[in-house]
Amino acid sequence: MYPNLLQKRVALTPNRAAFEMNGKTWTWSEVYGRALTIAEKLPIKEGERIGFWTKNSESLYFFLLAAMLKESEVVLFNDRLTEEEFLYQQQDAEVQLTLTESSDRARLDNVFLFREVEEGIPNPFTMRPQWNPDRTISIMYTSGTTGRPKGVRQTLENHMSSALGSALSSGVLPEDKWLCVMPLYHISGFSMIMRSLIYGSALQLHTRFEVDAILEAIEHDGISHLSVVTTMLGQLLEQYEKQPFPIPSMFRTVLAGGGPVPASYLKQAQSNGFPVVQTYGMTETSSQTCTLLAEDAIRKLGSAGKPLFFAEVRIDGEEEGEVWVRGPHVTPGYIGAAAHIDPVTEDGWLKTGDIGRIDEEGYLYILDRRSDLIVSGGENIYPAEIEQVLVGHPNIQEAGVTGKPDERWGQVPVAFVVLRPGEELPELDSYLGQHLAKYKHPKEIRVVEQLPRNASNKLIRRELKKWL
Numbered sequence: 037m038y039p040n041l042l043q044k045r046v047a048l049t050p051n052r053a054a055f056e057m058n059g060k061t062w063t064w065s066e067v068y069g070r071a072l073t074i075a076e077k078l079p080i081k082e083g084e085r086i087g088f089w090t091k092n093s094e095s096l097y098f099f100l101l102a103a104m105l106k107e108s109e110v111v112l113f114n115d116r117l118t119e120e121e122f123l124y125q126q127q128d129a130e131v132q133l134t135l136t137e138s139s140d141r142a143r144l145d146n147v148f149l150f151r152e153v154e155e156g157i158p159n160p161f162t163m164r165p166q167w168n169p170d171r172t173i174s175i176m177y178t179s180g181t182t183g184r185p186k187g188v189r190q191t192l193e194n195h196m197s198s199a200l201g202s203a204l205s206s207g208v209l210p211e212d213k214w215l216c217v218m219p220l221y222h223i224s225g226f227s228m229i230m231r232s233l234i235y236g237s238a239l240q241l242h243t244r245f246e247v248d249a250i251l252e253a254i255e256h257d258g259i260s261h262l263s264v265v266t267t268m269l270g271q272l273l274e275q276y277e278k279q280p281f282p283i284p285s286m287f288r289t290v291l292a293g294g295g296p297v298p299a300s301y302l303k304q305a306q307s308n309g310f311p312v313v314q315t316y317g318m319t320e321t322s323s324q325t326c327t328l329l330a331e332d333a334i335r336k337l338g339s340a341g342k343p344l345f346f347a348e349v350r351i352d353g354e355e356e357g358e359v360w361v362r363g364p365h366v367t368p369g370y371i372g373a374a375a376h377i378d379p380v381t382e383d384g385w386l387k388t389g390d391i392g393r394i395d396e397e398g399y400l401y402i403l404d405r406r407s408d409l410i411v412s413g414g415e416n417i418y419p420a421e422i423e424q425v426l427v428g429h430p431n432i433q434e435a436g437v438t439g440k441p442d443e444r445w446g447q448v449p450v451a452f453v454v455l456r457p458g459e460e461l462p463e464l465d466s467y468l469g470q471h472l473a474k475y476k477h478p479k480e481i482r483v484v485e486q487l488p489r490n491a492s493n494k495l496i497r498r499e500l501k502k503w504l
Contacts, residue, residue: 037166038192041233042068042101049236052210056240056257057094064236067101074102076158080132082107085175087126087134089113089141092220092243095150099135100220100229104173105163111175111187112221116473119144121185125177128372129187169193174226175371178319178416185421186374188367190223194322195230197364201344203235205327206289206313212237212260215253217245217268222414224263224293227323237261247275255281262287265294265414266301267446269312273304283309289330291315294414294446296340296402302333316340316402320367320379320386325349326400339399340392350385351394356403359392360385408497410439410447415475417449419497422478425471426451431459436487437478438500451478452500454486 045054050065062070078099080086086108090096103110111129113122126134126146134147142149171192177185214237218225232239237260240253245268253259264272269292290305293315305312314328326349328341343349347363366386370377380386389409392402410417419437426435434454439447455461461483468477488499 053238071101075105077156085131087111087131187371198322263291359390413445448479
């Protein structure tokens with residue numbers, strides 16, 4: 037058993053700074069008081085699921101903690117989903133209600149505004165001082181190779197193992213402060229809430245990624261840790277060089293995920309005193325599995341580093357092959373339509389679908405991100421999902437999607453389509469907007485006579501890359 041995280045934290049450090057947003061600061065005692073007040077008004081019971089479909093906000097932070105106190109399972113929906121995508125996931129997750137800050141979204145079934153709950157009547161409940169390690173804390177949807185997203189369960193044990201492994205790698209100080217610009221509906225964002233609770237570190241939350249605001253916080257607010265995707269890192273370095281300032285000694289770690297960090301970024305970061313730490317992880321591993329420390333960034337260029345203390349990594353092959361991961365941070369499974377899928381082998385290995393190798397010193401190198409996966413600005417995009425939408429249009433007979441290198445986003449999706457006889461390529465912006473989040477829209481659509489297929493009639497996406 038683990039202690040009730042928020043109860044234990046406020047008992048240990050009640051007057052220490054816990055949360056900052058928009059220039060306001062709350063101590064752990066103040067955070068606990070507000071979260072408990074909200075929990076008493078939440079119309080859900082232990083074990084039930086509550087959804088959140090919104091951007092980073094003060095309300096989202098406190099409601100997430102309140103839901104944990106109520107021992108409900110939080111389902112975090114990507115704020116950029118279309119209504120169609122959201123409604124599918126809400127139904128698949130069987131949530132009792134979803135909360136948002138958008139009045140437009142609140143018109144949908146089972147979707148309510150935060151303020152509607154806060155204006156409700158409190159209903160005191162009995163809070164447990166101990167939490168079961170197997171309890172599901174969070175559920176996040178990740179795209180699958182079939183095109184349908186899967187709801188990934190993340191237990192208390194998963195989050196604890198991830199947080200402790202990270203702490204043993206980078207260390208923890210009482211005055212640490214994490215700056216969170218990653219969406220809380222991503223594991224990289226939500227894991228910062230969990231680490232804040234476990235470490236007792238302060239969390240400064242930003243609604244969105246804004247370069248100037250982040251650099252100002254690094255310079256003046258005592259930030260110790262920052263998590264970004266590669267595209268964000270590039271923008272930070274570019275702006276910093278225009279208006280440089282002495283990097284505070286407190287600023288110890290920039291966790292960079294969402295794909296390999298280019299060598300030019302690493303050298304630029306090193307010359308400017310940005311302590312970049314490359315990481316490898318996924319939703320199914322509750323954030324980090326491997327970390328490449330800043331001192332090895334140039335020597336082991338392109339590596340994702342070594343496994344954290346509780347994690348194991350192996351390659352299914354002699355030199356190169358699929359990356360398998362094992363450890364207490366690995367999800368126990370999926371929910372909803374994907375509940376029948378067992379993500380791990382009998383002896384506990386998670387087959388990631390990524391292709392990689394491990395060198396003689398034990399450093400992991402990812403050679404291909406799940407072969408078909410497109411990583412665009414830190415967002416995972418699976419071609420099959422886009423292809424399914426494209427072939428749903430009456431003018432399109434077949435579709436194949438692949439990723440094209442892009443200086444700003446890392447990659448962007450490009451589609452190849454075969455039109456039905458006698459049809460022309462239609463204007464697709466409106467159609468795609470009904471079915472897919474904007475970041476999944478192909479940046480180019482090319483008409484071809486046929487798509488590359490093998491003897492089994494399966495699409496050969498690696499050939500599409502050659503066509504680019």
